[in-house]
Amino acid sequence: MTAKSAKFRFRNMSPRKQMRVAFQGELGAFSHSAALKLLGEHIKLSPRPTFKDVFEVLGREEADFAVIPIENTLHGSVHENYDHLLDYHFVIAGETSIRISHQLIGVPGVSFRQIRRVLSHPVALNQCKRFFERYPRIQSAPHYDTAGSVKTVMDSNLQETAAIASRIAAETYGGTILKENIEDSQENFTRFFLLTKQHTIVGPAQGAPKTSVVFSAENRSGALFRAIACFALRDLNLTKIESRPLRGKPWEYLFYVDFIGSADDEIVRNALTNLRECTQSLKLLGSYYPTP
Amino acid sequence: MTAKSAKFRFRNMSPRKQMRVAFQGELGAFSHSAALKLLGEHIKLSPRPTFKDVFEVLGREEADFAVIPIENTLHGSVHENYDHLLDYHFVIAGETSIRISHQLIGVPGVSFRQIRRVLSHPVALNQCKRFFERYPRIQSAPHYDTAGSVKTVMDSNLQETAAIASRIAAETYGGTILKENIEDSQENFTRFFLLTKQHTIVGPAQGAPKTSVVFSAENRSGALFRAIACFALRDLNLTKIESRPLRGKPWEYLFYVDFIGSADDEIVRNALTNLRECTQSLKLLGSYYPTP
Numbered sequence: 001m002t003a004k005s006a007k008f009r010f011r012n013m014s015p016r017k018q019m020r021v022a023f024q025g026e027l028g029a030f031s032h033s034a035a036l037k038l039l040g041e042h043i044k045l046s047p048r049p050t051f052k053d054v055f056e057v058l059g060r061e062e063a064d065f066a067v068i069p070i071e072n073t074l075h076g077s078v079h080e081n082y083d084h085l086l087d088y089h090f091v092i093a094g095e096t097s098i099r100i101s102h103q104l105i106g107v108p109g110v111s112f113r114q115i116r117r118v119l120s121h122p123v124a125l126n127q128c129k130r131f132f133e134r135y136p137r138i139q140s141a142p143h144y145d146t147a148g149s150v151k152t153v154m155d156s157n158l159q160e161t162a163a164i165a166s167r168i169a170a171e172t173y174g175g176t177i178l179k180e181n182i183e184d185s186q187e188n189f190t191r192f193f194l195l196t197k198q199h200t201i202v203g204p205a206q207g208a209p210k211t212s213v214v215f216s217a218e219n220r221s222g223a224l225f226r227a228i229a230c231f232a233l234r235d236l237n238l239t240k241i242e243s244r245p246l247r248g249k250p251w252e253y254l255f256y257v258d259f260i261g262s263a264d265d266e267i268v269r270n271a272l273t274n275l276r277e278c279t280q281s282l283k284l285l286g287s288y289y290p291t292p
Numbered sequence: 293m294t295a296k297s298a299k300f301r302f303r304n305m306s307p308r309k310q311m312r313v314a315f316q317g318e319l320g321a322f323s324h325s326a327a328l329k330l331l332g333e334h335i336k337l338s339p340r341p342t343f344k345d346v347f348e349v350l351g352r353e354e355a356d357f358a359v360i361p362i363e364n365t366l367h368g369s370v371h372e373n374y375d376h377l378l379d380y381h382f383v384i385a386g387e388t389s390i391r392i393s394h395q396l397i398g399v400p401g402v403s404f405r406q407i408r409r410v411l412s413h414p415v416a417l418n419q420c421k422r423f424f425e426r427y428p429r430i431q432s433a434p435h436y437d438t439a440g441s442v443k444t445v446m447d448s449n450l451q452e453t454a455a456i457a458s459r460i461a462a463e464t465y466g467g468t469i470l471k472e473n474i475e476d477s478q479e480n481f482t483r484f485f486l487l488t489k490q491h492t493i494v495g496p497a498q499g500a501p502k503t504s505v506v507f508s509a510e511n512r513s514g515a516l517f518r519a520i521a522c523f524a525l526r527d528l529n530l531t532k533i534e535s536r537p538l539r540g541k542p543w544e545y546l547f548y549v550d551f552i553g554s555a556d557d558e559i560v561r562n563a564l565t566n567l568r569e570c571t572q573s574l575k576l577l578g579s580y581y582p583t584p
Contacts, residue, residue, distance in 0.1 A: 076368025142434040225524035232517035
C-alpha cells in the first residue's frame with residue numbers, strides 16, 4: 001500500500017459493525033475525548049482500569065482499537081505505554097492531541113453558590129489552584145479519578161459538592177457545567193496514539209504522515225550520533241527524540257524517535273535499513289496521519 | 293575553580309549555620325529523602341506547596357538549597373521544573389536518584405489485621421495495586437499527598453486506617469511500618485537536582501562529573517544533528533537527550549541534554565562554544581557529581 005492510497009478518514013467509512021475502542025479510565029476520561037476525535041461518534045467504548053488491561057483487550061481482539069496517552073506537555077512521556085508498545089505487537093494507526101481543560105460539574109439544578117466542596121483526582125485539583133484560591137469557601141477533596149468524581153456526584157445526587165473533569169464527563173453522566181475552563185495552564189496537552197492489530201491508517205486526508213520508532217543503542221562511541229545521521233543525511237525531520245536509560249544495563253539507552261515521513265516511502269525505508277545497522281534493536285511502531 | 297578542587301563532600305564541611313533546604317510537598321515526601329541523601333542530616337527543611345514556591349524561596353534567599361524532582365523512570369521528565377530552571381538563574385550543585393518504595397504506615401500499637409482502609413495519593417495507591425488485590429478487605433481512599441496521609445492518620449489517631457508513604461514519612465510523624473515495600477514495580481526511581489544560587493559542588497569525592505544544558509533549535513535543516521555533533525566529535529558521552537516542542541513556534545524545539553564532563557574542562561568549554569553556534573539559545577544548568 002502506498003502512502004497515498006492509505007490516506008482516508010476512517011470515520012467516512014461505513015463499517016458493518018461498530019468499532020470497539022478500549023482506553024484506560026472511566027467513561028468521560030480524556031482518552032474518551034481522544035477516541036471520539038480520532039474515530040467519530042459511532043464507536044463502542046470499552047473503559048479499562050489499567051493500561052496493561054487496554055493492551056490485553058486489544059491482544060485478545062475484544063477491541064478493534066486502543067487509545068493510549070503517550071506524552072503530556074507538563075508531565076512528560078508515559079514510559080509505561082512505550083514499554084507496552086515494545087511488549088505487544090500493535091501498529092499505530094493514528095495520533096491526536098487533546099487540550100486538558102477542566103470543568104466544574106454539578107448535579108443539574110444546583111447553582112455555583114451552593115458548592116462548598118469539589119471532588120477530583122489530586123493532579124486535576126492541583127491544576128486548578130487559582131480557582132481554589134479565588135473561592136476559599138470551597139474545599140478540595142481528593143478522589144480516585146476525574147470522570148469518576150462526576151459519577152460519584154451524580155450517583156449520590158450531591159447538592160453542595162461538585163466535580164472537576166472533562167466536558168465529555170459532564171455529557172456522559174448528565175452533569176451541568178457550573179464553571180468552564182478553570183485550569184491554571186493553557187499549555188496542558190496530552191498526545192494520544194490510536195493502536196490496532198493490523199496496518200490501518202486513520203486520520204485526515206491531508207497533511208504529512210509521521211513515523212514512530214523505538215531503538216536501543218550503546219552510547220559509548222557516539223552511536224546516537226550515527227543513528228541521528230540516518231535521518232539527517234536524508235533530510236528527514238525529527239519531531240521527537242527522547243532517551244531513557246535501560247536499567248541494569250549501564251550505558252545502554254532506549255530512544256524514542258518520531259519523524260516526518262511514512263514507512264511506505266522509499267527514503268524512509270532506506271533510513272530504517274541504515275538505522276538497523278547502527279542500533280542494537282529497532283522497532284517500527286507505525287506510520288500515521290496526525291488528526292489536528 | 294578546577295573540577296578537581298571542587299570535589300568535596302558538602303556534608304564533611306562544618307557550616308556555621310544549618311543549611312536551609314526547600315522542597316515541594318509535606319515533610320516526609322520523597323524530596324525530603326533526596327535532601328537527606330544529598331546534604332546529610334544537619335539541615336533545616338523548608339516544605340513548600342508548589343514547585344514555583346520552591347524556586348521563589350531560593351530566589352529570595354530564604355533557603356540555601358532547593359531539591360527538585362527532574363524525571364521519573366515511569367512518568368518521564370518533569371517539564372515544569374525544566375521551565376523553572378530556564379526562568380530562574382540557579383545552578384545545579386548535585387544530583388541523586390531515589391527508589392520510590394511504598395510503606396504501609398499506621399499508628400503505633402495498631403496491628404495489620406485491624407486495617408480496613410488505606411489513605412494515600414492516588415498515584416501511590418495505583419502503584420500498589422497488587423497489595424489491594426491481595427487484601428480485598430482493605431479499601432483504598434484517595435488523599436491529597438503521600439506524606440500528608442501519614443500526618444492525617446497520626447493526627448487523628450486512626451485505628452483501622454493506615455497510610456501509604458515513604459519510610460521517612462513514617463519516621464517524621466512517628467508512625468509504625470505495618471508492611472514494607474508494597475509497591476508493584478521495583479523500577480520506579482525519581483532523579484532529583486540540588487539547586488543553589490552560587491556555584492557550589494555537592495557530592496561524593498569520586499566518580500565522573502556530569503553537565504546539564506538546555507538549548508532550543510530549529511529542526512528544519514538538521515540543527516539537532518549539528519548540535520549532537522558538538523559532543524560526538526569530542527567523544528563526549530550523552531546520558532540524556534530529550535526534545536520538547538515549543539508551543540506556538542512550529543518546528544522549534546527545546547532540548548534537554550546531559551553529558552559526562554564538567555564545564556571546568558577545556559574540552560567541554562569548547563563543545564559548549566561550538567554548541568552555541570548551532571543553537572538558537574543555550575543555557576548551562578550546571579556541572580555536578582552524582583550522589584549514588
